[in-house]
Amino acid sequence: MKSAGEIRVWDLFVRVFHWLLVLGFFTAYLVEDEMLGLHVWSGYLVFGLALLRIVWGLVGSTHARFGDFVYGPSKVARYAKQVITFSAPRHIGHNPAGGAMIVLLLMNLILISLSGMVLYGAETQAGLLGGIAEALGVAGERGAEALEEMHEFFANLTLLLVVIHVSGVLFESLLHGENLVRAMFTGRKRS
Amino acid sequence: MADQRKGAVVTMVLIAALLAGIGVWQFGGLGLGGGEEHESEGEHEYEERYMQRGETVMPTDDSSVMLERIAAEENARIVEAEREREHGRDVYELKLAGPDGRVRELKVDAGSGEVIDRD
Numbered sequence: 224m225k226s227a228g229e230i231r232v233w234d235l236f237v238r239v240f241h242w243l244l245v246l247g248f249f250t251a252y253l254v255e256d257e258m259l260g261l262h263v264w265s266g267y268l269v270f271g272l273a274l275l276r277i278v279w280g281l282v283g284s285t286h287a288r289f290g291d292f293v294y295g296p297s298k299v300a301r302y303a304k305q306v307i308t309f310s311a312p313r314h315i316g317h318n319p320a321g322g323a324m325i326v327l328l329l330m331n332l333i334l335i336s337l338s339g340m341v342l343y344g345a346e347t348q349a350g351l352l353g354g355i356a357e358a359l360g361v362a363g364e365r366g367a368e369a370l371e372e373m374h375e376f377f378a379n380l381t382l383l384l385v386v387i388h389v390s391g392v393l394f395e396s397l398l399h400g401e402n403l404v405r406a407m408f409t410g411r412k413r414s
Numbered sequence: 415m416a417d418q419r420k421g422a423v424v425t426m427v428l429i430a431a432l433l434a435g436i437g438v439w440q441f442g443g444l445g446l447g448g449g450e451e452h453e454s455e456g457e458h459e460y461e462e463r464y465m466q467r468g469e470t471v472m473p474t475d476d477s478s479v480m481l482e483r484i485a486a487e488e489n490a491r492i493v494e495a496e497r498e499r500e501h502g503r504d505v506y507e508l509k510l511a512g513p514d515g516r517v518r519e520l521k522v523d524a525g526s527g528e529v530i531d532r533d
Binding site: 256257258259299380 | 417419422432437509
């Protein structure tokens with residue numbers, strides 16, 4: 224199946240992680256608390272995936288590692304400038320801006336998951352963090368309300384980031400004449 | 415390699431700081447206890463929160479008495495009550511926690527207290 228001139232870039236874990244994350248995030252985002260059970264389990268999925276991705280960022284294959292795609296701030300800024308002037312160089316793995324986006328998204332998702340679990344705990348004294356919510360003293364109306372605001376705010380922020388992420392992917396695809404969305408399915412890119 | 419690693423750590427710290435900054439800016443402190451100022455985002459949807467002091471409900475609010483009665487009939491405690499306009503009808507969406515800790519939703523007519531929908 225491997226055509227000439229193509230190389231494996233995204234390993235199986237990265238690809239499955241990516242699309243499960245899309246599924247989990249949007250399921251949770253769209254059903255909100257209309258179907259709380261589904262929402263909560265989607266949230267657990269997102270949280271678990273984010274944690275596994277961090278582990279994989281340390282021990283995974285070449286382009287899955289943080290060391291491969293997290294660059295210093297000056298490099299990220301320089302790359303962003305190059306993007307604006309249509310002169311951004313092609314990267315086999317994640318480019319510096321994409322890498323920063325991954326870190327930003329992962330942190331956001333963990334924040335949303337944790338606030339969601341504490342919120343669920345505060346409202347129902349159930350779930351993984353029910354006891355912690357009580358210990359933090361956020362159980363009851365006031366705390367739950369503030370947490371809910373935070374949970375929603377960061378979820379909306381993540382949606383915005385996803386829009387930027389997809390825009391970046393499409394832009395880079397056009398710039399370098401390759402289909403990066405396809406690459407996230409097949410794992411392969413032109414060498 | 416060491417430089418790259420250092421830069422990566424700086425980027426991660428900056429991003430974390432950015433998020434923390436956004437959190438503080440939006441919610442003040444750690445987002446706990448600061449919810450009051452950010453009450454509503456939707457204009458047609460506003461939340462009516464319960465002023466519960468222990469077991470007693472503020473007696474001045476007719477609708478909260480009504481909702482408490484409904485909760486009592488359902489053998490559950492109110493977790494959240496939202497007033498919404500749905501198809502031109504004012505309804506309360508109640509989140510109720512039963513004795514087993516499970517949360518259910520109940521929709522009641524804001525005027526009559528009639529139960530419209532339960533999940």
